[in-house]
Amino acid sequence: MRDLFSENDYLSYVFPEPQYLGSKHIHRGWIAQFIPSKAHVALDAFGGSQSIAYLFKQLGKQTITNDFLSFNNHIGKALIENCSVKLDKNDVEILFSQNSNPKEFNLMEKLYSDLFFTQEEAAFIDSFRSNICMLDNPYKQSLAFTVMCRSMTRKVTMGHFAHTQALKYAADPTRIKRNRSLIRPLKTLFLELLPEYNNAVFDNNQANKSYNKNILDLLPKIENVDVAYFDPPYCNSHADYQSFYHLLETFVEYWKDKQFVNGTKRYEPKRYSGFDKNSEAIDNLRKMFELSQSIPTWLVSYNDRSYPDIDTMVTMIEPYRHVVIERKSYLAGRGGKGSVAGSNEVLLICTPRK
């Protein structure tokens, strides 16, 4: 049995710096103080970059994480569920070899050549993708997906795919001076990032699990959770994650049954979120709270400029839980998704009524 103080052994592991709209990585120290130390099983319901799930794992909790997008689930498999598997030299050799099936694996070149990547780089992504299937371990595959997705967001201006300026910016000397990754080959970026991800893999001696579900479908299926962290998309600002990160989802899913629309070649139809449109968010948040009644403590992240407003959120939660509102103000708008200097990061601490 682990003693109380050895709980913090895992805090020396370093979560690789994410670049994801709304990532709570920079708020993890602030959020950590509100996680009940006695809670054993912790759920990160909208895992995204997995920064808070990783914090749960570091705190020694049995961690359940979830995100409805596949590329985020791969981060969860690679860094939360996985306790020991890493990518070695031999795996990298496999990943960097020739396309193992060029007839099947040419989607990235077809869609994104001369849009987000040069033709040569897009073809490299296809061959890398074909070779992920040659790795014999699912956690190795998830690590390969994760590190390549991160390499792609590092290479593309602004780290997302909701614009069509990637190649123009990659040819702009001022931008290159600010961010040399724009002109560095994906292969180099991958090799640079890989040790950070390998070193972030650790075992906290718990059976951790990553899911890829709509949270409303997952909640009825999980039991004995002590604390749930809810960080839903913020309607009003960058809520549509599929518009920003469609390319990563296409790389992972390698869709055969989708249309690719508009200038960015986003897949269509999108997955159903239920939390990314003002017209649906309130109903689904209400359902989510109703389905969470067996979980004693809820921590709900919000920003005081989002929809619905904090008062509405509190009104929805109060039938079930006592709510305390904690606020952290942004110093200079470095809050991530939708953050503006002067706005607040909000955490609702929801505990059972006495």
Ligand SMILES: C[S@@+](CC[C@H](N)C(=O)[O-])C[C@H]1O[C@@H](n2cnc3c(N)ncnc32)[C@H](O)[C@@H]1O
């Ligand atoms: C604000 S972000 C979470 C950020 C995360 N806390 C982090 O630190 O990176 C919201 C996440 O919710 C996911 N999402 C949206 N609708 C969902 C749904 N119905 N079920 C599960 N995840 C959903 C999005 O893919 C996105 O990653």
